[in-house]
Amino acid sequence: xxxxxxxxxxxxxxxxxxxxxxxxxxxxxxxxxxxxxxxxxxxxxxxxxxxxxxxxxxxxxxxxxxxxxxxxxxxxxxxxxxxxxxxxxxxxxxxxxxxxxxxxxxxxxxxxxxxxxxxxxxxxxxxxxxxxxxxxxxxxxxxxxxxxxxxxxxxxxxxxxxxxxxxxxxxxxxxxxxxxxxxxxx
Amino acid sequence: xxxxxxxxxxxxxxxxxxxxxxxxxxxxxxxxxxxxxxxxxxxxxxxxxxxxxxxxxxxxxxxxxxxxxxxxxxxxxxxxxxxxxxxxxxxxxxxxxxxxxxxxxxxxxxxxxxxxxxxxxxxxxxxxxxxxxxxxxxxxxxxx
Numbered sequence: 001x002x003x004x005x006x007x008x009x010x011x012x013x014x015x016x017x018x019x020x021x022x023x024x025x026x027x028x029x030x031x032x033x034x035x036x037x038x039x040x041x042x043x044x045x046x047x048x049x050x051x052x053x054x055x056x057x058x059x060x061x062x063x064x065x066x067x068x069x070x071x072x073x074x075x076x077x078x079x080x081x082x083x084x085x086x087x088x089x090x091x092x093x094x095x096x097x098x099x100x101x102x103x104x105x106x107x108x109x110x111x112x113x114x115x116x117x118x119x120x121x122x123x124x125x126x127x128x129x130x131x132x133x134x135x136x137x138x139x140x141x142x143x144x145x146x147x148x149x150x151x152x153x154x155x156x157x158x159x160x161x162x163x164x165x166x167x168x169x170x171x172x173x174x175x176x177x178x179x180x181x182x183x184x185x186x
Numbered sequence: 187x188x189x190x191x192x193x194x195x196x197x198x199x200x201x202x203x204x205x206x207x208x209x210x211x212x213x214x215x216x217x218x219x220x221x222x223x224x225x226x227x228x229x230x231x232x233x234x235x236x237x238x239x240x241x242x243x244x245x246x247x248x249x250x251x252x253x254x255x256x257x258x259x260x261x262x263x264x265x266x267x268x269x270x271x272x273x274x275x276x277x278x279x280x281x282x283x284x285x286x287x288x289x290x291x292x293x294x295x296x297x298x299x300x301x302x303x304x305x306x307x308x309x310x311x312x313x314x315x316x317x318x319x320x321x322x323x324x325x326x327x328x329x330x
Contacts, residue, residue, distance in 0.1 A: 064318050076216055
């Protein structure tokens with residue numbers, strides 16, 4: 001009888017732990033950079049105010065950022081980027097919504113490095129595109145970090161670059177994401 | 187003969203001038219400085235709560251009013267986070283609320299916020315970039 005009571009209690013505790021286990025994580029200070037390598041000059045910009053929400057139970061990742069929050073070395077590049085290429089006034093945000101395809105291979109409660117296969121839809125300049133990429137999920141002392149690097153083709157998002165500048169701006173840009181999550185308390 | 191060479195010298199001189207002018211204009215454009223909030227009066231002075239509220243209530247209307255404008259925001263520090271280029275991002279707002287005002291500070295401000303901590307009251311001046319979960323501000327100065 002006593003044994004039963006203990007089992008019952010343990011069962012209740014484990015059930016309770018399961019219910020309260022953290023499955024939603026957030027970052028508002030994620031970092032996105034893009035790098036364009038071109039014969040005349042390399043262009044790099046970074047945004048350190050990227051919002052991302054990760055659901056470790058469903059394996060869902062959502063990323064959102066403002067185009068106007070990208071920092072460039074030169075003011076002129078920033079102006080061209082916002083006014084001519086991504087048209088920030090019309091399309092202020094870039095976003096990504098996707099799922100981790102190999103969720104079973106990642107143990108979010110055990111320290112380590114895991115490779116996540118991510119598939120989802122990226123939206124830039126008002127145009128959507130399905131992409132498949134990989135990310136490195138690092139778990140360290142219950143902290144989750146996701147790093148990813150992939151290439152995007154400027155043309156896919158109907159971003160027009162004047163012929164005169166074609167040598168100046170690469171047709172593909174390398175995008176890097178660094179997302180260090182914290183538990184999300186809704 | 188003399189006339190001709192004088193003429194061509196003048197032509198050469200004016201071409202050189204035009205070229206110098208173009209080079210100067212190009213250099214000026216190419217290296218023109220980033221817009222600065224420093225030394226300019228703010229277009230709007232708001233509290234972090236008011237600023238966030240106008241965005242949560244009507245994002246389009248708030249964008250129409252605040253986007254790219256110089257905003258001075260007063261509020262309590264909710265979070266301080268470093269970026270890897272040595273600059274800092276400060277979030278202002280109420281701890282109980284999910285949103286806030288996220289301000290990316292200029293690199294020149296890093297030294298100034300060394301002694302600041304979560305809960306301190308500060309004034310931030312910078313450009314409004316829009317709204318995600320927080321109102322986003324860039325090129326910010328602190329307690330100017």
